[in-house]
Amino acid sequence: MFPTSFTYHRAQSIEDAVAVLEQNPDAKILAGGHSLIPAMKLRLAAPETLVDIGRIAELRTIKVDADIHIGAMVTYNEIRDHMELATLFPILPEAINVVGDQQVRARGTLGGAIAHADPAADLTAVFHALNGRISATGPSGEREIAADDVFVDLWTTSLEPNELLTTIVIPRPAPGTKMAYAKHSHPASGYAVVGVAVVLEMSHGSVSDARVVITGATSTPTRATGVEAALNGKNLTSTTIADAASRASVDLEINGDTYASEEYRAHLVNVMTRNALEQAAAR
Amino acid sequence: MSSTEVNTRHRVTMTVNGQERVADVEPRTLLVHFLRDCLGLTGTHVGCDTSQCGACVVNVDGITTKSCTMFAVQCDGSNVQTIEGLSGTGSYHPVQEGFWEKHGLQCGYCTPGMIMSSVALLERNPNPTEDEIRHGLEGNLCRCTGYQNIVRAVQYAAEKMQKEPFSAD
Numbered sequence: 001m002f003p004t005s006f007t008y009h010r011a012q013s014i015e016d017a018v019a020v021l022e023q024n025p026d027a028k029i030l031a032g033g034h035s036l037i038p039a040m041k042l043r044l045a046a047p048e049t050l051v052d053i054g055r056i057a058e059l060r061t062i063k064v065d066a067d068i069h070i071g072a073m074v075t076y077n078e079i080r081d082h083m084e085l086a087t088l089f090p091i092l093p094e095a096i097n098v099v100g101d102q103q104v105r106a107r108g109t110l111g112g113a114i115a116h117a118d119p120a121a122d123l124t125a126v127f128h129a130l131n132g133r134i135s136a137t138g139p140s141g142e143r144e145i146a147a148d149d150v151f152v153d154l155w156t157t158s159l160e161p162n163e164l165l166t167t168i169v170i171p172r173p174a175p176g177t178k179m180a181y182a183k184h185s186h187p188a189s190g191y192a193v194v195g196v197a198v199v200l201e202m203s204h205g206s207v208s209d210a211r212v213v214i215t216g217a218t219s220t221p222t223r224a225t226g227v228e229a230a231l232n233g234k235n236l237t238s239t240t241i242a243d244a245a246s247r248a249s250v251d252l253e254i255n256g257d258t259y260a261s262e263e264y265r266a267h268l269v270n271v272m273t274r275n276a277l278e279q280a281a282a283r
Numbered sequence: 284m285s286s287t288e289v290n291t292r293h294r295v296t297m298t299v300n301g302q303e304r305v306a307d308v309e310p311r312t313l314l315v316h317f318l319r320d321c322l323g324l325t326g327t328h329v330g331c332d333t334s335q336c337g338a339c340v341v342n343v344d345g346i347t348t349k350s351c352t353m354f355a356v357q358c359d360g361s362n363v364q365t366i367e368g369l370s371g372t373g374s375y376h377p378v379q380e381g382f383w384e385k386h387g388l389q390c391g392y393c394t395p396g397m398i399m400s401s402v403a404l405l406e407r408n409p410n411p412t413e414d415e416i417r418h419g420l421e422g423n424l425c426r427c428t429g430y431q432n433i434v435r436a437v438q439y440a441a442e443k444m445q446k447e448p449f450s451a452d
C-alpha cells in the first residue's frame with residue numbers, strides 16, 4: 001500500500017522544521033512514524049508535506065534535573081531503558097512494556113504519542129497522571145502547555161499547526177509517590193480498550209494528592225475526579241480503594257464500539273482503576 | 284536533502300548488508316519496497332502491510348524495524364541488515380539454525396521477520412524466559428505453527444550463542 005505523494009523535508013533544526021510548517025499549512029511532522037505512516041497508507045491521512053524531525057539531535061536527549069525533560073524524538077525503549085527515569089517513575093517502563101510490540105517501542109516516541117492523541121494510547125494517560133507539560137516551538141517562540149490543557153478531542157491537541165512539540169517536561173515526584181498503570185488490551189490490536197494511570201502523592205501514610213487518568217474509554221485521557229476526591233486524605237486500605245474505584249466511570253463520557261459496549265467499558269474502567277490502585281498501593 | 288519541490292525524487296545512499304547502495308526514490312517509497320523492488324532483496328516479505336504481522340522486519344542502525352512502516356528516504360545514510368545479510372559465509376546464524384533444527388516454521392512466510400525479531404530479542408536479552416520470548420515476538424504473527432516450535436528455536440539459539448557467540452566473519 002502506498003500513501004499519496006508528498007514532499008519530504010528532513011529538518012536540520014527545530015527552527016528549520018517550524019519554518020517549513022509555517023510555509024506549508026498542510027504539513028505533518030514525522031517522528032517515529034508508527035501512527036502516521038499506517039494512517040497514510042490507509043489514506044486516512046494525506047499530508048502534502050512531511051517534515052522529518054528524526055535527525056535533530058537536540059530532540060533526542062533526556063535531562064534529569066529538578067524537572068525531567070524528555071526530547072520529542074526519544075523513543076519508548078530509550079525511556080524504558082533509562083535507569084534513573086525507571087527508578088523515579090516505575091509507571092513508565094510498566095506502561096511502555098504494554099505499548100504495541102517490540103518494533104513499535106523501538107521507533108515510537110512519547111512526543112508522537114502525545115501529539116497524535118490517539119484515544120486508545122497508553123502514554124497519554126501516564127503523561128497526564130504525572131502532571132506533565134509539553135514545550136512547543138512556533139514562529140513566535142516557545143510556550144508550555146500543561147497536561148490538563150493538551151488534549152482537546154479525538155486525535156486533537158491544543159498544539160497549533162505551525163507548532164512543533166519539542167520537549168515533554170515531567171516534574172520530579174515527591175519522595176514516596178506511588179504510581180501504576182493497568183490496562184485491558186484489545187486482543188487483536190493491543191491498543192487500550194481501557195487503561196488507567198494512577199499517581200498518588202503520599203504524606204504520613206495517607207494520600208495527599210491523587211491523579212487518576214482514564215484512557216481508551218473516553219475521547220481524550222480524562223481525570224477521574226471522583227476517584228481522586230475519594231482518595232485524598234485517606235489511607236490506601238482495600239475498602240478505600242474499592243470505594244474510590246467504584247466512582248471511576250461516574251460522569252465520564254464513555255465511547256462504545258463493536259468490541260466493547262459503553263456499559264462494558266464503564267465496568268472495565270472501575271475494574272482497571274481498582275487494579276491500578278492496588279498495584280500502586282503494593283509498591 | 285532539503286529540497287521541497289513536490290514529488291521530487293530523492294537520492295538515498297544506504298549500506299545494506301555491508302554493501303553501499305544508491306538509488307533515487309519517491310518520498311512515499313516504503314523501505315520494504317525499496318529493498319524488494321529496487322535492490323531485489325525479496326527475503327524481506329510483505330505480509331499484512333499494516334504494521335501488525337512483522338514479516339517485513341529488518342534491522343536499521345541497530346534498531347529492529349518493520350520496513351513497511353518506514354520510508355526509504357528516512358534511511359538515507361543508514362546501515363540496514365536484512366535476512367540475506369544475517370548468515371556468515373557458509374554458516375547459518377544460530378537463530379536460523381534454531382528454526383531449522385526445531386522446525387520453527389510451516390509455510391515459511393513469516394520466518395524472515397520472525398528470525399530478524401528473534402535476533403534483536405537475543406541481543407537485548409541473551410537468556411530470555413519463555414514469557415520474555417513470547418513478549419519479544421508479539422509483533423510477529425505466524426498463522427501455522429502455534430508458536431511452540433518458534434519459541435523452541437529461539438531457546439536453541441540462546442543456548443548455542445551463550446556457549447559460542449556468533450560472528451558473521
